Amino acid sequence: DVKVTQSSRYLVKRTGEKVFLECVQDMDHENMFWYRQDPGLGLRLIYFSYDVKMKEKGDIPEGYSVSREKKERFSLILESASTNQTSMYLCATPGPAGGASGANVLTFGAGSRLTVL
Amino acid sequence: AQSVTQLGSHVSVSEGALVLLRCNYSSSVPPYLFWYVQYPNQGLQLLLKYTSAATLVKGINGFEAEFKKSETSFHLTKPSAHMSDAAEYFCAVSDPYGNKLVFGAGTILRVKS
Numbered sequence: 001d002v003k004v005t006q007s008s009r010y011l012v013k014r015t016g017e018k019v020f021l022e023c024v025q026d027m028d029h030e031n032m033f034w035y036r037q038d039p040g041l042g043l044r045l046i047y048f049s050y051d052v053k054m055k056e057k058g059d060i061p062e063g064y065s066v067s068r069e070k071k072e073r074f075s076l077i078l079e080s081a082s083t084n085q086t087s088m089y090l091c092a093t094p095g096p097a098g099g100a101s102g103a104n105v106l107t108f109g110a111g112s113r114l115t116v117l
Numbered sequence: 118a119q120s121v122t123q124l125g126s127h128v129s130v131s132e133g134a135l136v137l138l139r140c141n142y143s144s145s146v147p148p149y150l151f152w153y154v155q156y157p158n159q160g161l162q163l164l165l166k167y168t169s170a171a172t173l174v175k176g177i178n179g180f181e182a183e184f185k186k187s188e189t190s191f192h193l194t195k196p197s198a199h200m201s202d203a204a205e206y207f208c209a210v211s212d213p214y215g216n217k218l219v220f221g222a223g224t225i226l227r228v229k230s
Contacts, residue, residue, distance in 0.1 A: 034216070040126060042207060043161075043220040058217070090161070105217060106152070108161045 006091050006109035014117050019078040021112050023094045032074040033106065034058075034066065037088040046089075046116030049074055062106050081116045123221035123223065128207045131229050136180075136195040138224050140208035143189065148189040151209040152182055158207065167191060169213045178202070203228045 007022040025032060030051050035043040035058075047060030048067040049054060067075040078085055092106040122172055124139040134147075152164040166174025172184040182193045191208060206219040 042123075042222040043209075043218075045217055045219075048217060075121075081213055105163050105166060106161075110160045 001028075002093060002107040003089055004042075004093055004107050006089075006110040006112045009110065011112060011114045013114065015082060015116060017081050017116075019059050019116075021076040021078075021079050021089050021091075021114070022077050023074045023076070023109055025074075025091075025093040025107075027093065027094045028071060030071070031094055032068070033072065033092045034064075035077045035090045036060070036089055037111070039094065041047065043090065045076075046076065046112065058081050078114075083116050086114060086116045119148065121141065121208050121219055121221035123206075123208050123224050125224055127225045127227065129227040129229060130131075130198045132200055133197050136193070136202065136226065138199045138206050138208075138216045138226065140182075140191045140193065140221060141189050142191060142208070144210055144212065144225075146154040146212045149183060149211045150178065150181070151211075152176065152193050153207045153209060153220075154204050155207065155223075156204045164193070164206070167176050175179045198226075198228045200228050200230065202226060 001023050005024045013019050033048040034046045037043050044060050046064050047058050047066040049055045055066050065077045084111045089112045091109040120143045122141045123131050131190045150167040153161045154164050155161045164180050165174045167174050168182045175181045180195045182191050205225045207223050209218045211218045
């Protein structure tokens with residue numbers, strides 16, 4: 001099975017701090033995704049990456065950037081955290097039935113719950 | 118552009134009763150459709166998926182969903198609710214080239230004893 005590991009489960013940061021959220025997958029997949037989850041809004045795509053050093057904006061990229069220096073690692077960066085970025089952040093990559101089959105079944109990490117004070 | 122609408126942010130059923138969670142989608146191309154479940158304090162896991170084969174799709178834990186193109190719907194059902202089904206359920210759509218999933222707002226299912 002694909003394993004997606006998010007290094008921090010809970011974080012508390014102050015307004016203006018730079019925040020790094022790390023995600024590692026163990027299946028050598030090209031595609032990786034960052035979503036944020038908010039009550040009543042579901043999951044919204046922030047950024048995705050389809051290869052090393054390749055990235056594309058999702059639906060809500062403002063206030064975020066990403067880094068993909070190695071295939072297995074996809075980092076989400078909040079350059080200057082704000083209170084409206086308090087949320088649950090989920091990383092994902094296509095699982096065994098995804099990719100070339102077209103059935104894009106995502107495997108998610110456990111999530112990183114960020115609180116910005 | 119693709120979108121998903123889940124009707125009802127909260128659904129409450131009695132144990133043993135039918136579960137029906139509604140999902141309508143919008144897509145300009147033939148869609149792939151998914152239901153994911155999130156149990157309390159856990160990540161999301163796939164319940165079932167539709168990828169243009171059989172329109173009635175069976176998933177894990179006794180859930181199934183039917184793709185109805187004429188109604189642009191993909192409702193999730195389970196004949197008899199169990200307490201362990203209490204969770205949040207997300208419907209999602211992608212195109213067949215599938216690099217991005219678009220999720221609905223989620224429906225929280227409560228099961229009463």
